[in-house]
Amino acid sequence: MTERTGYPDGTPCWVELTTPDTAAASAFYGDLFGWSCEDLSEQTGRYTMCSVDGRPVAALTLQTGPSAQPGWNVYLATSDIEVTAAKVEVNGGKLLAPPTAEPGFGHYAVAADPAGASFGLWQADPFIGSQLHSEPGAMCWHEINTVDGRAVDAFYRALFGYEQEQIGDGAGFDYTVWQLDGEQVCGRLKMTEEWAGVAPHWMTYFAVADCDTAASRVPGLGGELAHGPFDSAYGRMAVVGDPFRAPFTLCRLPDEQRG
Known part of the structure; x- marks a missing residue:
């Protein structure tokens, strides 16, 4: 754990x-x-x-x-x-x-x-925040979805000195991974025209043992399945919303990244 x-x-x-x-x-x-x-x-x-x-x-x-x-x-x-x-x-x-x-x-x-x-x-002082990470039911990743990638990268880098690496093509898929002392801690995605009407926001990813099973349960609990499940290099994911349409992402991490 x-x-x-x-x-x-x-x-x-x-x-x-x-x-x-x-x-x-x-x-x-x-x-x-x-x-x-x-x-x-x-x-x-x-x-x-x-x-x-x-x-x-x-x-x-x-x-x-x-x-x-x-x-x-x-x-x-x-x-x-x-x-x-x-x-x-x-x-x-x-x-x-x-x-x-x-x-x-x-x-x-x-x-x-x-x-x-x-x-x-x-x-x-003394509460540190989440006492679990990358375990089922706990947060496992965060990313900022924004309309201005360069400005946002520069802003957060000024606050915390992140090392920022472009892993997308910088055009159709503009994504930077932010690291501290060589460890990936969060990321930034530039929203495209497909995101029209969506305000910039931080997205929280929660780890689950089985993404497909968790995603299939969301509608029955009063939430909504917005996208997925789908495979990625960082695990199997699904973007969902709770009963009040607060968005978050379910993620079944690859075995080597799980706690």
Whole structure:
């Protein structure tokens, strides 16, 4: 089992789902991934911790405000949130929520990159984020889907010093893999005309033991199957949506990449 005790700066370390109904989302993801979901907000449904075998892997937050949209939000680890947050606006992004302490957990901030995709920053104190990685029910990859590949590459590189490698052709398939000390940690995909109407966003991939089986169960649980399952060099995948159409990707990792 791939347990995590920490994350290097710039590594996706935690995910939270913004949803209009945490109880319904708990039922969906609990059935799909086997999550145990616990409301930590005195039965208000505003913050629900989701775990696999007692280890936190994700959280559900109650959507507030008419402009909020259901979706998965990624947090990037930082050992100094004040320094990282200060780099956001000088490099073309926008700081949406300044560094804030969560006593007993850590510090967070929320920002948007130059193309408008939002993301979080997380400084552990002592909560590191997901305690499992690349195990069924836990996150296994993240990528930013954007309309401006060069600007977004430069922005995140300025924040965390990623080594960025183009693995697509740079035209019809413009994809960069981001590495820290030689280890791949996330990626960037430039959206094409086929993505018309889709706003820039971070995509979360969750590992599953069998992609086809998991994908086939999604519609019956109230979600939707958007694309796949299909094979890739990084495993068998399917893009799906939960009952409120928050998108995410199911991934059966190749054997050599599994925990």
